[in-house]
Amino acid sequence: xxxxxPLASNISKNNNYCLFFPLVGLFASILLVQYANSIEVSQHxxxxxxxxxxxxxxxxxxxxxxxxxxxxxxxxxYYLYTPNNQxxxxxxxxxxxxxxxxxxxxxLETKFVTHGWLGxxxxxxxxxxxxxxxxxxxxxxxxxxxxxxxxxxxxxxxCFVPKIxxxxxxxxxxxxxxxxxxxxxxxxxxxxxxxxxxxITGQFIQNLTSGEKVKRVTGLDAAGPLFCYPRVxxxxxxxxxxxxxxxxxxxxxxxxxxxxxDYAQSNFYPNCGRSQSGCTKVDVSLLNITGSFNEFFSKISxxxxxxxxxxxxxxxxxxxxxxxxxSCLFFQGNLCSANSDDNVMGEYTSFSKDGEYFLKTNxxxxxGLL
Ligand SMILES: *[C@@H]1O[C@H](CO)[C@@H](O)[C@H](O)[C@H]1NC(C)=O
Ligand SMILES: *[C@@H]1O[C@H](CO)[C@@H](O)[C@H](O)[C@H]1NC(C)=O
Ligand SMILES: *[C@@H]1O[C@H](CO)[C@@H](O)[C@H](O)[C@H]1NC(C)=O
Ligand SMILES: *[C@@H]1O[C@H](CO)[C@@H](O)[C@H](O)[C@H]1NC(C)=O
Ligand SMILES: *[C@@H]1O[C@H](CO)[C@@H](O)[C@H](O)[C@H]1NC(C)=O
Ligand SMILES: *[C@@H]1O[C@H](CO)[C@@H](O)[C@H](O)[C@H]1NC(C)=O
Ligand SMILES: *[C@@H]1O[C@H](CO)[C@@H](O)[C@H](O)[C@H]1NC(C)=O
Numbered sequence: 001x002x003x004x005x006p007l008a009s010n011i012s013k014n015n016n017y018c019l020f021f022p023l024v025g026l027f028a029s030i031l032l033v034q035y036a037n038s039i040e041v042s043q044h045x046x047x048x049x050x051x052x053x054x055x056x057x058x059x060x061x062x063x064x065x066x067x068x069x070x071x072x073x074x075x076x077x078y079y080l081y082t083p084n085n086q087x088x089x090x091x092x093x094x095x096x097x098x099x100x101x102x103x104x105x106x107x108l109e110t111k112f113v114t115h116g117w118l119g120x121x122x123x124x125x126x127x128x129x130x131x132x133x134x135x136x137x138x139x140x141x142x143x144x145x146x147x148x149x150x151x152x153x154x155x156x157x158x159c160f161v162p163k164i165x166x167x168x169x170x171x172x173x174x175x176x177x178x179x180x181x182x183x184x185x186x187x188x189x190x191x192x193x194x195x196x197x198x199x200i201t202g203q204f205i206q207n208l209t210s211g212e213k214v215k216r217v218t219g220l221d222a223a224g225p226l227f228c229y230p231r232v233x234x235x236x237x238x239x240x241x242x243x244x245x246x247x248x249x250x251x252x253x254x255x256x257x258x259x260x261x262d263y264a265q266s267n268f269y270p271n272c273g274r275s276q277s278g279c280t281k282v283d284v285s286l287l288n289i290t291g292s293f294n295e296f297f298s299k300i301s302x303x304x305x306x307x308x309x310x311x312x313x314x315x316x317x318x319x320x321x322x323x324x325x326x327s328c329l330f331f332q333g334n335l336c337s338a339n340s341d342d343n344v345m346g347e348y349t350s351f352s353k354d355g356e357y358f359l360k361t362n363x364x365x366x367x368g369l370l
Pocket of ligand 2: 088
């Protein structure tokens with residue numbers, strides 16, 4: 001694999017590891033003082049969340065997999081938008097009962113979009129993506145807000161992911177029965193833990209339909225911790241290239257928030273896939289961030305968040321030309337010339353290609369260099 005990224009398992013052999021655990025607690029305590037009351041969770045949970053964030057950005061998770069309760073599907077918010085209702089959504093009941101499907105058009109492509117840890121829904125990017133799609137064409141769009149389960153410490157939110165994927169798969173299979181949803185025109189898109197969820201939803205759909213695959217799954221920097229590192233999960237428990245007829249992945253923060261393995265059929269590595277242009281490098285200066293927890297989190301997850309910003313831009317611009325190359329070092333050294341395997345990253349990528357693709361971006365929007 002091309003990755004220049006040190007795996008957590010290598011780092012953990014380092015002596016610094018012993019110093020790391022107490023330091024995480026100390027950093028978290030310092031930050032907690034500033035962020036008290038800035039998100040609606042208890043002080044205790046906020047402290048744990050900050051600890052998780054710090055250990056993730058240093059690629060040494062201080063947490064393990066846990067078990068969790070079942071999800072109460074009435075707390076999952078599925079919103080349907082169509083060309084007939086672009087602004088005011090129809091809320092879908094995941095149990096599949098009493099859904100108003102009059103606006104749902106089975107001849108259209110259906111795009112499902114969801115967020116990741118801590119409910120970035122607050123940043124409203126899934127709505128921006130919905131608006132971009134409806135501006136360029138006719139689609140059924142389903143946005144899932146699972147904030148009720150994503151605003152927990154990381155290991156708990158991660159534990160809920162397959163349970164929510166199960167509920168989503170059941171809803172989509174119900175829509176197939178009730179409204180002729182075409183799985184061959186269904187595209188599941190998720191960021192971070194939502195990316196893992198999109199892949200696992202694709203697997204549940206296969207199990208519920210004796211093997212039918214949705215058209216496409218897209219992992220926008222699908223989550224790394226507990227799925228891809230320190231240990232790579234079994235393929236039934238994470239996003240893989242088998243989850244749909246075509247799977248693509250945008251790697252924007254590999255080995256920190258993102259999954260540092262080639263989980264897709266086509267894997268895109270903007271700016272080599274770990275640190276994005278225009279994002280501040282993460283170091284101890286993070287202790288000097290003023291403002292709210294949300295500002296801290298969006299700054300520290302800047303590279304991670306770029307993947308959904310690139311996606312949004314790709315819908316209207318198709319400006320991310322990407323080079324097929326055996327490694328990012330070769331790409332940076334101009335050792336891979338234009339070739340017939342070159343591709344574009346984003347909505348309009350080729351379904352018939354596979355492999356690793358590299359590109360550079362601008363430091364701010366518009367990010368694509370064409
Ligand atoms: C599920 O959540 C709804 C609303 O949040 C609540 O009314 C209901 O009692 C819950 N069901 C269970 C089984 O906990
Ligand atoms: C959306 O709903 C609001 C509140 O019910 C209503 O005022 C508005 O006209 C609706 N917008 C559209 C485009 O239907
Ligand atoms: C997130 O959403 C909540 C509820 O709508 C709001 O009170 C809060 O100000 C939002 N935070 C940010 C950073 O937008
Ligand atoms: C999926 O959800 C259904 C309905 O809630 C449940 O019966 C089933 O056990 C779940 N499957 C898994 C693998 O969790
Ligand atoms: C899915 O759609 C493609 C074209 O987009 C078509 O070639 C293929 O036959 C379809 N498969 C099914 C099972 O309908
Ligand atoms: C689908 O079914 C297979 C075989 O029974 C099982 O191993 C796998 O865990 C299931 N996948 C999901 C996501 O439930
Ligand atoms: C902390 O941040 C402020 C404002 O961004 C800056 O002026 C100051 O130099 C920073 N202090 C350190 C020690 O980096």
